[in-house]
Amino acid sequence: MSAIILFMAVIAVIAGWWLSQQRLTAKPWLEEGSIDDFPGTGAITLPAAKIGLGVFLAVAGSLFALFISAYSMRMNMVDWRTMPVPSLLWFNTGVLVLSSVALQWAQMAAHRNNMDGVIVGLCAGGASAVTFLIGQLLAWQQLRAAGYFVASNPANSFFYMMTAAHGLHLMGGLVALGRATARVWRGAEMAQVRLSVELCTIYWHFLLLVWLVLLGLLTGWTDDFVDICRRLLT
Amino acid sequence: MAVALILLLVAVGSVLFHIYSPWWWTPIATNWSYIDHTISITFWITGAVFFAVIAFMAYCVFRFHHKEGRRAAYNPENKKLEWWLTIGTAVGVGAMLAPGLFVWHQFVTVPADATEIEVMGQQWQWSFRLPGKDGRMGTTNVRNISPENPMGLNRDDPNGQDDVVIESGDLHLPIGKPVKVLLRSLDVLHNFYVPEFRAKMDMVPGMVTYFWMTPIRTGTFDVLCAELCGVAHAQMRAKVIVQEEGEYHAWLETQKTFAELSGRNAVTKATYKSGGK
Amino acid sequence: MVDVPYDARADAPPAEVPEVELYHPRSWWTQYVFSQDAKVIAIQYSLTASAIGLVALVLSWLMRLQLGFPGTFSFIDASQYLQFITMHGMIMVIYLLTALFLGGFGNYLIPLMVGARDMVFPYVNMLSYWIYLLAVLVLASTFFVPGGPTGAGWTLYPPQAVLSGTPGQDWGIVLMLVSLILFIIGFTMGGLNYVVTVLQARTRGMTLMRMPLTVWGIFTATVMALLAFPALFVASVMMLFDRLLGTSFFMPALVEMGQQMKYGGGSPILFQHLFWFFGHPEVYIVALPAFGIVSDLISTHARKNIFGYRMMVWAIVGIGALSFVVWAHHMYVSGMHPKFGFFFATTTLIIAIPTAIKVYNWVLTLWRGDIHLTVPMLFALGFIITFVNGGLTGLFLGNVVVDVPLSDTMFVVAHFHMVMGVAPIMVVLGAIYHWYPKVTGRMLDDWMGKFHFWVTFLGAYLIFFPMHYIGLLGVPRRYHDIGEAAFIPSSTHTLNAFITVMALIVGFAQMVFLFNLVWSLFKGRPSGGNPWRATTLEWQTPETPPGHGNWGKELPVVYRWAYDYSVPGAAQDFIPQNQPRATPAVQGAAP
Ligand code: HEM
Ligand SMILES: [Cu+2]
Numbered sequence A: 001m002s003a004i005i006l007f008m009a010v011i012a013v014i015a016g017w018w019l020s021q022q023r024l025t026a027k028p029w030l031e032e033g034s035i036d037d038f039p040g041t042g043a044i045t046l047p048a049a050k051i052g053l054g055v056f057l058a059v060a061g062s063l064f065a066l067f068i069s070a071y072s073m074r075m076n077m078v079d080w081r082t083m084p085v086p087s088l089l090w091f092n093t094g095v096l097v098l099s100s101v102a103l104q105w106a107q108m109a110a111h112r113n114n115m116d117g118v119i120v121g122l123c124a125g126g127a128s129a130v131t132f133l134i135g136q137l138l139a140w141q142q143l144r145a146a147g148y149f150v151a152s153n154p155a156n157s158f159f160y161m162m163t164a165a166h167g168l169h170l171m172g173g174l175v176a177l178g179r180a181t182a183r184v185w186r187g188a189e190m191a192q193v194r195l196s197v198e199l200c201t202i203y204w205h206f207l208l209l210v211w212l213v214l215l216g217l218l219t220g221w222t223d224d225f226v227d228i229c230r231r232l233l234t
Numbered sequence B: 001m002a003v004a005l006i007l008l009l010v011a012v013g014s015v016l017f018h019i020y021s022p023w024w025w026t027p028i029a030t031n032w033s034y035i036d037h038t039i040s041i042t043f044w045i046t047g048a049v050f051f052a053v054i055a056f057m058a059y060c061v062f063r064f065h066h067k068e069g070r071r072a073a074y075n076p077e078n079k080k081l082e083w084w085l086t087i088g089t090a091v092g093v094g095a096m097l098a099p100g101l102f103v104w105h106q107f108v109t110v111p112a113d114a115t116e117i118e119v120m121g122q123q124w125q126w127s128f129r130l131p132g133k134d135g136r137m138g139t140t141n142v143r144n145i146s147p148e149n150p151m152g153l154n155r156d157d158p159n160g161q162d163d164v165v166i167e168s169g170d171l172h173l174p175i176g177k178p179v180k181v182l183l184r185s186l187d188v189l190h191n192f193y194v195p196e197f198r199a200k201m202d203m204v205p206g207m208v209t210y211f212w213m214t215p216i217r218t219g220t221f222d223v224l225c226a227e228l229c230g231v232a233h234a235q236m237r238a239k240v241i242v243q244e245e246g247e248y249h250a251w252l253e254t255q256k257t258f259a260e261l262s263g264r265n266a267v268t269k270a271t272y273k274s275g276g277k
Numbered sequence C: 001m002v003d004v005p006y007d008a009r010a011d012a013p014p015a016e017v018p019e020v021e022l023y024h025p026r027s028w029w030t031q032y033v034f035s036q037d038a039k040v041i042a043i044q045y046s047l048t049a050s051a052i053g054l055v056a057l058v059l060s061w062l063m064r065l066q067l068g069f070p071g072t073f074s075f076i077d078a079s080q081y082l083q084f085i086t087m088h089g090m091i092m093v094i095y096l097l098t099a100l101f102l103g104g105f106g107n108y109l110i111p112l113m114v115g116a117r118d119m120v121f122p123y124v125n126m127l128s129y130w131i132y133l134l135a136v137l138v139l140a141s142t143f144f145v146p147g148g149p150t151g152a153g154w155t156l157y158p159p160q161a162v163l164s165g166t167p168g169q170d171w172g173i174v175l176m177l178v179s180l181i182l183f184i185i186g187f188t189m190g191g192l193n194y195v196v197t198v199l200q201a202r203t204r205g206m207t208l209m210r211m212p213l214t215v216w217g218i219f220t221a222t223v224m225a226l227l228a229f230p231a232l233f234v235a236s237v238m239m240l241f242d243r244l245l246g247t248s249f250f251m252p253a254l255v256e257m258g259q260q261m262k263y264g265g266g267s268p269i270l271f272q273h274l275f276w277f278f279g280h281p282e283v284y285i286v287a288l289p290a291f292g293i294v295s296d297l298i299s300t301h302a303r304k305n306i307f308g309y310r311m312m313v314w315a316i317v318g319i320g321a322l323s324f325v326v327w328a329h330h331m332y333v334s335g336m337h338p339k340f341g342f343f344f345a346t347t348t349l350i351i352a353i354p355t356a357i358k359v360y361n362w363v364l365t366l367w368r369g370d371i372h373l374t375v376p377m378l379f380a381l382g383f384i385i386t387f388v389n390g391g392l393t394g395l396f397l398g399n400v401v402v403d404v405p406l407s408d409t410m411f412v413v414a415h416f417h418m419v420m421g422v423a424p425i426m427v428v429l430g431a432i433y434h435w436y437p438k439v440t441g442r443m444l445d446d447w448m449g450k451f452h453f454w455v456t457f458l459g460a461y462l463i464f465f466p467m468h469y470i471g472l473l474g475v476p477r478r479y480h481d482i483g484e485a486a487f488i489p490s491s492t493h494t495l496n497a498f499i500t501v502m503a504l505i506v507g508f509a510q511m512v513f514l515f516n517l518v519w520s521l522f523k524g525r526p527s528g529g530n531p532w533r534a535t536t537l538e539w540q541t542p543e544t545p546p547g548h549g550n551w552g553k554e555l556p557v558v559y560r561w562a563y564d565y566s567v568p569g570a571a572q573d574f575i576p577q578n579q580p581r582a583t584p585a586v587q588g589a590a591p
């Protein structure tokens, strides 16, 4: 359970930092009057959708941290046989990176008020994300052809389950991306577009990060890394 | 005031019920009277807090319930009082936790001279295994299980040949000898639970769990399953019989070894020595 | 009781908080059925939760009938008993209490109490309810599928949950897991709303330390639920894989009924870690909203500010954080490594300290108050007694070695019913009596309310207090029949029969309550806008029940904390949060 505990600790630090700005030690019964006397303690002025996304990322992060915790606990059982990583995954990773880059580009275009750039970025990002998903399906197919079925070993089970969870999250993102693109298409205001593009970009970067962590786990790099850390500490 | 009185009665009634309750823990049969002492300490501390809080509340309701013209005091906080209450609570908690952890340490530290025995659960019956005269138990594997080999012993393990397997009988234990009870399950979670022993532990398929104890009282005790294991969970019963050393050995003589049961008479039964020497 | 006789909004500056884009219902369907108004969603959530909760209540009678008079009722056999406890436990904890506190009270009270017009994502909020309803329907459908609902206990421990020795092995368990997954998805949608609304849509002047404790409780509980439910989600998905695809996440090599199974190598304990990583916070997800609400009930009805508000806030936050590092106290006898016992016993007993502080502050709020023994106040007192009782027995079960003899006995059943069954239900009922006037504009009948309180409180106490001693004696839980055992005296059967009778009486009292809810809707005394003369914003709405958008033209502005009761020198014994000056201009002297 160390992955999830670590994740919770990070959340606790963020929450603690924010709470520490909120004058939780004030004596509210002595403070009568309007808000202007107590700067910085009002509602957060960021758009609701952005805070909502932040909270959702915490939830999704907790989900993946739990998958990882389960993975690392199950891995210590004797019947674990590490699975070879199909080389297609490297290609897929490249595509997912491209997808993130494209969205980042769209976001920057939105800041420069360049509507064409936004459209190109969104479409490129969407197309490469779809390519990634197709690539993942192909990777599954290859594994199945090579005899690595879901139930034949826990390492396989985790591989299929975690890639599926990641893929489903990306599909959810594609829905949001599709709606944002449609809005741009219909000629929405730049201010509105900017927010949706920014949200999509943040989500994409998050999913890329999750994917890299999962990849590290599935290839065993994370183990080596943890080992090195442990050796450095002792 | 009726309300205050009823609240107070709830507190007083609870205490009286506690004192006169005919339902109480069973007379203990192992060395774990420490656990009972820890429970008693906890009862004293929590009982005092319970009574104090409810009685205080009842008094407040009696003294400060609404009357024409009454106005509540204005009192947002009292730092000193809150600190004292916090410290007092921490002390109380410490007074329960410290003996608790101390006894837990004993509970998980198995003495070196404890004899190992094995209890195996399956839906919905108990089997027991005692080490033979070599004092050691053979290895097992779930995959070996068959009607002739209900506990899945390895046929090639020399340590296992003289093990005594009791498939659906009672477990006998000698008094005064520490035993380490190894717990195993074939199918689902079970829990080896004898109320008089105080100790209990889940049996988990794929794992061997354990606890230890020293029987201090002879008698026959009910074994129950304390982890929901399917439809017949409540009927999963057996008996443990704690005996004097001599009677125990007489009983042991009549039991068959694994080798005998599985048709190999390579090892015949011999006189058993008690655990330790 | 009188309405507030002055217009607080008169001298408030215009609100600068940006308005949420309000959707406007166009038809009867979008106004009452597919509504995006948090108040309507709240009522939908509450009604659905109560309906399925009634099923759980009926199940509890059947279970009690079996326990009190074993062998008398031929229509209850061992496997049905197990199905009943499973459905009863799961419904009560998740589909009733969690949904009611967060989906019901959260939706209704958060926007009103922080001065918002609605939740920030009304559409997602609506979806949340419909997915919840779907989850409830899937759950209820298991009563009618072949093999019936699962009988694995609400903890759903593998391997038994997916093996044939447990009832409901083929359909029941699968649908149960699907229903849980749906519930979690739906809840996450709602939860995002509750959290972001508190963070982002508080009205002008509503600093965190001016929020009523109700909002603090619901907010913290929601944050915890958002982080903890994924653990149940992961566990459910993995168990579905094990059950449907034959993987071995949780399934070790095993022989079932003489049959070697294909599983191998998995760890049942892994499931328990995941389950309780959710399961323990879940206890506080139910408790924290209750803590918050009861604080406001006590303060309002004792006409006194809550004692030690700051400590109360810190304790809520502290309990919320700590409750993520105590989960393994449910696993002391599970076979996990014994050294964990030291750590988890210590953290568990440490949580007792902030919890005790909250109890002290509730009773100290009564001290030198002006206690109106209204029905909500009575329920609050009932809550304190049952919560203190259940909390103290928690110190037994949290203290690892004391837990060894008591775990999995009726002592545990008595403990958690007291602390997370009866106590939160006391708050739910008190809260309904308190806020019903705001929701409907009418008071609930007082006489029926008092009858309901006394029967429910004393009856529930008589059910669960003696039950501890049956557990202390050694009777295990989840036994449909304790049968013959040398250590069980025959008087235990008498006690069991008594408990059953009490359970039926308490159940009957709930019918009186339901009647009261319906009767008062038409015949209740009109309440006016602020019958309890309370300070918090929901009582200051221009209309009662609050209209669409809650606040008329302008949002309220907050000038003070939520607890200005009996302020020295003030003309009245309460000052609403949106009233600028401590002493309002003398009423009636206006030109
Ligand atoms: C008057 C009301 C209630 C009665 C008479 C009642 C009765 C029972 C009974 C007889 C059991 C089975 C005990 C056993 O054999 O192990 C049980 C289990 C349970 N109840 Fe209740 N109950 C009531 C209310 C509640 C409430 C409000 C909750 C909400 C938290 C709740 C939660 C549970 C849970 C979680 C279980 C455990 C199920 C399991 O073992 O898997 N109950 N209840
Ligand atoms: Cu069993």
Ligand SMILES: [Cu+2]
Pocket: C279, C280, C283, C326, C327, C329, C330
């Ligand atoms: Cu817990």
